[in-house]
Every structure is written in C-alpha cells, then in structure tokens.
Amino acid sequence: MTTPDEDASAPQLTFADLQIHPAVLQAVSDVGYESPSAIQAATIPPMLEGSDVVGLAQTGTGKTAAFAIPILSKIDVTSRITQALVLAPTRELALQVAEAFSRYGAHLKVNVLPVYGGSSYGPQLAGLKRGAQVVVGTPGRVIDHLEKGSLDLTHLDYLVLDEADEMLQMGFAEDVEKILADTPEYKQVALFSATMPPAIKKITSKYLHDPVEIVVKSKTQTAENITQRYVQVSHQRKMDALTRLLEVEQGDAMIVFVRTKQATEEVAEKLRARGFNAAAINGDIPQAVRERTINQLKDGTIDILVATDVAARGLDVERISHVLNYDIPHDPESYVHRIGRTGRAGRSGNALLFVTPRERHLLSSIERVTRQKLIEMDLPSVDDVNEKRVQKFRDSITEALAAPGIELFRKLIEGYERNNDVPMADIAAALALQSRNGEEFLMTEPPPEKRREKPDRAGRDGDGPPRKRRETRSDLATYRIAVGKRHKAMPGAIVGAIANEGGLHRSDFGHIDIRLDYSLVELPATLSAETLKKLSRTRIQGQLIELQPDRGSSKPHRGKHKPK
Numbered sequence: 001m002t003t004p005d006e007d008a009s010a011p012q013l014t015f016a017d018l019q020i021h022p023a024v025l026q027a028v029s030d031v032g033y034e035s036p037s038a039i040q041a042a043t044i045p046p047m048l049e050g051s052d053v054v055g056l057a058q059t060g061t062g063k064t065a066a067f068a069i070p071i072l073s074k075i076d077v078t079s080r081i082t083q084a085l086v087l088a089p090t091r092e093l094a095l096q097v098a099e100a101f102s103r104y105g106a107h108l109k110v111n112v113l114p115v116y117g118g119s120s121y122g123p124q125l126a127g128l129k130r131g132a133q134v135v136v137g138t139p140g141r142v143i144d145h146l147e148k149g150s151l152d153l154t155h156l157d158y159l160v161l162d163e164a165d166e167m168l169q170m171g172f173a174e175d176v177e178k179i180l181a182d183t184p185e186y187k188q189v190a191l192f193s194a195t196m197p198p199a200i201k202k203i204t205s206k207y208l209h210d211p212v213e214i215v216v217k218s219k220t221q222t223a224e225n226i227t228q229r230y231v232q233v234s235h236q237r238k239m240d241a242l243t244r245l246l247e248v249e250q251g252d253a254m255i256v257f258v259r260t261k262q263a264t265e266e267v268a269e270k271l272r273a274r275g276f277n278a279a280a281i282n283g284d285i286p287q288a289v290r291e292r293t294i295n296q297l298k299d300g301t302i303d304i305l306v307a308t309d310v311a312a313r314g315l316d317v318e319r320i321s322h323v324l325n326y327d328i329p330h331d332p333e334s335y336v337h338r339i340g341r342t343g344r345a346g347r348s349g350n351a352l353l354f355v356t357p358r359e360r361h362l363l364s365s366i367e368r369v370t371r372q373k374l375i376e377m378d379l380p381s382v383d384d385v386n387e388k389r390v391q392k393f394r395d396s397i398t399e400a401l402a403a404p405g406i407e408l409f410r411k412l413i414e415g416y417e418r419n420n421d422v423p424m425a426d427i428a429a430a431l432a433l434q435s436r437n438g439e440e441f442l443m444t445e446p447p448p449e450k451r452r453e454k455p456d457r458a459g460r461d462g463d464g465p466p467r468k469r470r471e472t473r474s475d476l477a478t479y480r481i482a483v484g485k486r487h488k489a490m491p492g493a494i495v496g497a498i499a500n501e502g503g504l505h506r507s508d509f510g511h512i513d514i515r516l517d518y519s520l521v522e523l524p525a526t527l528s529a530e531t532l533k534k535l536s537r538t539r540i541q542g543q544l545i546e547l548q549p550d551r552g553s554s555k556p557h558r559g560k561h562k563p564k
Contacts, residue, residue: 051212052189054204076133079133089138093162128150140539141501161176161190165200171492191211229377230353241379244379254320254321257326257327258307259308263306333369475524476525481521481546483540484515502535510523
C-alpha cells in the first residue's frame with residue numbers, strides 16, 4: 001500500500017518523468033501543471049502499467065487528473081467505441097470530470113461525453129451515436145442508456161468509480177453493481193473514495209483484481225489567510241441577512257454560492273432590486289456571457305456574483321474579498337473549493353456561511369473535515385445598518401461637493417431659495433428624498449417569524465406522555481411515486497434517484513413514507529413542470545416512479561423515514 005503525504009514535496013518529480021503520452025503531457029503543460037500532486041504521482045504509474053487501483057483521498061487532491069491522464073495516455077483514438085466509463089454520484093461532478101478529460105485530451109482526437117439526469121436525452125443519444133471513447137455519467141442515467149441500447153460497454157477497457165462512498169450513500173449501490181456486471185471481466189478498474197466502508201470493500205474484493213492501494217493524507221485543506229464565520233439564520237430570513245452583511249461588511253467583491261441554477265437568477269434579481277450591482281452565472285449561461293460577466297466582476301462594474309459550484313469552477317478574480325455560502329454545501333469538499341475563490345495571491349479573505357437550524361450537522365461535517373472551528377457571528381443589527389447608511393449618505397455629500405458642475409446646481413438652488421422663501425436645508429432634504437425614488441432610507445426591524453404551534457397530543461387513551469412534536473415545513477408538498485415495499489424501495493435509493501435526476505439536495509426532502517405499492521415523499525411545493533416531467537421518468541430498482549403531486553388525503557406518517 002502506498003501512503004504519500006499530500007503536503008510532502010518532491011520537486012525532482014515532474015509529469016515528464018511519468019512516461020505519459022506526449023500529447024497529454026503537452027496539454028498538462030498548457031494548463032500550467034509541472035509537478036504531480038501526491039495522489040497523481042502514486043496513481044499514474046500503476047495505472048499506466050495496467051494495474052487496478054484503490055485510492056483513498058478527499059476531493060481537491062487532484063484525483064481526477066490521477067485517473068484521466070493515464071487513461072488518455074492509453075486510449076485508442078482511432079476507434080469510436082466506448083473504451084472508458086467514469087461513474088460519478090452527481091451531475092456536477094460528472095461535468096467537472098468530463099471537462100477535465102477534454103482539457104487533458106485537448107491534443108488528442110478524443111470524444112468525451114457526459115451523461116446525467118436532469119437533462120434532455122437527445123444530445124446524449126446523438127453523442128453516443130457519433131461515438132464517445134470516454135463516457136462520464138451518473139449511475140441512473142448510465143443504466144437508462146444501457147437499457148435503451150444506446151450505450152455499449154462490451155469493449156470497455158477502463159472503468160472508474162469516482163467518489164464511490166458518496167454514490168453508495170446516495171442509494172446507488174445496486175445501480176453500480178448492475179453496471180459493473182454489464183462490463184467485461186478483463187478491464188482496468190480504478191476506485192476512488194474518501195472513506196472505506198464495508199460496502200466499498202465488498203465492491204473492491206468482488207470486481208478489482210489485486211489492486212494497488214493508495215492513501216493520501218492531507219493537512220487542513222483551507223487556507224490560513226481566510227477568516228471563516230457562520231450565521232445561524234432561517235431560510236426565510238436569508239435575503240434580509242445577506243442585505244445586512246453587504247451593507248456593513250468592509251470588502252471589495254463577493255461571490256454568493258447557491259445550490260441551483262434557478263436560485264442564482266432569483267437571488268441576483270432580489271439583490272439588484274435592493275440597489276446592489278449583482279449578476280448570476282450558472283451552467284445554462286453561454287460562455288460569451290459568462291466571460292463578459294467575469295470581466296465585469298474584475299473591472300468593478302459588478303460587485304456580487306451569484307453562482308453555482310459548476311459555474312464558478314476555475315474562477316480566479318483577485319478582488320473577491322468575500323465568499324458567502326448562501327446555501328450550505330452538502331459535502332465539505334465543495335465548501336473548501338468554494339471558499340478557495342477568496343484569499344488569492346496571498347491576500348486575506350473572508351468566508352461566510354448561512355446555516356439553518358436543520359443544517360447544523362452539515363456545519364459539523366465541514367468543521368471535522370477542514371479541522372477548523374468556524375466562528376459564529378451575530379448579524380448586524382438594524383441600528384448597525386442604519387448607522388452605515390447615514391455614514392455613506394454623509395460621505396456621498398462630501399464627494400458631491402468636490403464634483404465638477406456643482407456651480408450650476410448651486411445657482412439653481414439659490415434661485416429657488418430666493419423665489420420660494422424655502423430654507424436651504426428643506427431644499428436639500430427634498431432633493432435627497434427625490435433621489436431615493438420612494439424607497440425607505442432607514443431599515444426597520446422585520447416582523448417576528450410566525451410559528452404554528454400545535455397542541456401536544458396525548459397517548460391513545462389520553463393519559464400517556466405527550467408525543468414529541470416534529471417540525472413541519474410550509475415549503476414542502478406531498479408527492480406520490482409508484483414504488484414501494486413490494487419493489488424493495490429504500491429511503492436512500494429514493495433520495496439518491498430523485499435528487500440526481502431533479503437536481504435536488506437532501507435538504508429539499510421532507511418525510512418519506514414507504515407503503516406496499518407506492519411511497520409518499522415530501523418535496524418542494526414549487527417544483528417546476530419541467531422538473532416534474534423529468535422525475536416522472538426516473539427509475540428506482542428498474543421501476544418508473546411516475547412522480548406526481550399526491551391528490552389523495554394520505555400524508556406521510558411522521559417519523560417513518562427522514563433523509564440523513
């Protein structure tokens with residue numbers, strides 16, 4: 001077993017020493033890489049030699065290049081058959097991996113195709129028909145293509161399971177085994193995981209042949225020059241909290257991270273309505289618009305960028321002083337990557353995190369993985385915000401007094417004062433009010449959040465101890481899916497399949513009630529028609545779930561199942 005230290009340096013080793021394909025070496029050089037990371041130096045040689053590999057490493061250690069570089073070095077670019085398959089737990093990771101393959105294979109004529117849920121089958125089917133030597137996909141969508149006959153794995157040479165523990169945790173264990181069973185016995189397999197639970201060991205012993213085991217130990221993954229703080233705030237109060245922070249925090253530019261493409265547009269629009277220079281970027285925005293938006297962030301035309309993880313990948317703008325996790329990420333590695341957008345080039349940075357009461361466990365996971373305790377901070381008060389507004393108002397007057405062209409307006413005001421016998425202070429106040437365009441100048445305390453209290457219900461006979469009340473969420477509605485106990489449906493599989501196909505996250509799920517022939521699942525009440533259509537075609541255990549709003553009187557039994 002190889003156990004390299006991620007922080008150990010080996011300056012004498014370069015990518016040129018690893019005997020990789022010259023075209024791949026040129027692409028690696030093009031992106032500015034010279035020396036391999038610990039996991040790359042330990043993984044690339046055995047993979048080039050044809051050995052199976054098990055790598056234990058966190059995201060951010062460079063493991064994508066560790067398997068992409070040797071596969072690209074050995075792939076037959078003259079053949080159009082699918083030779084390499086990479087399985088990833090989420091569509092975001094699938095896109096990242098596919099992009100990495102394309103980047104390192106830039107000087108090879110290699111076709112890389114990402115296939116994942118939540119997107120149209122058309123382009124994926126067309127890409128498979130043209131011939132894709134490398135396919136990167138999520139388990140559910142890969143199985144769909146196998147069942148349609150659009151994906152042929154009979155000549156597969158290389159198989160990678162990326163973030164295998166996350167895949168199993170999301171309920172993809174049976175899907176992964178089904179895919180593995182459909183591949184040739186003699187192929188090279190690489191499995192990467194942050195942990196090694198029994199289920200991973202089972203797959204390793206069953207499908208890998210005498211694998212080389214590589215463990216990368218790393219120190220704290222977050223930079224010391226980044227101050228990390230969090231605010232506990234309810235979901236409904238997030239925009240108010242963000243507004244207060246933006247008005248009081250001293251900084252230059254900020255990236256606000258949200259989970260979904262739709263949220264980028266919504267949050268950016270609300271910020272613009274509050275007078276902030278904000279713009280959104282997400283995976284649906286054309287490259288030309290993305291580049292223009294980033295240039296505007298660089299030159300100060302905009303100060304706030306609202307982004308998803310995928311859209312912000314590779315973003316390097318020095319003036320970003322703050323990163324705000326508006327939606328807390330569900331894995332610590334995403335948090336590390338997000339806050340790495342600030343504190344660049346040796347400058348200090350600020351990382352802020354919004355945590356709802358239901359998400360405290362995610363905060364604990366982040367602190368455990370980063371080995372850093374985040375500092376809890378209080379939101380700026382209404383008085384703090386108003387004091388800042390008054391100060392900015394005074395500063396704006398001072399700046400305007402020194403501006404060219406003030407003489408013309410001074411004469412106009414003096415004339416108005418003489419002709420109307422109105423004090424100068426009243427005129428100035430009227431002009432200031434006019435500039436507000438009807439908006440309130442001082443912030444007022446928002447009304448307290450309403451909580452629906454339900455009386456405790458006693459035991460069945462009225463004399464038992466009161467039952468524990470469970471929190472209800474007004475943003476959720478009950479949906480019915482056509483799989484149940486008869487289909488051996490489990491909560492993890494339901495969450496994994498729906499989250500992956502619909503672009504949802506675990507926090508979007510309420511209670512799950514699995515019955516004999518169907519199940520009831522609480523999901524966001526605002527699911528779009530497009531998302532509902534996609535989810536209706538999702539399969540669990542090979543069965544179409546036919547998701548639709550529950551029209552009956554049945555509701556999930558509280559306490560039955562809750563996503564962990």
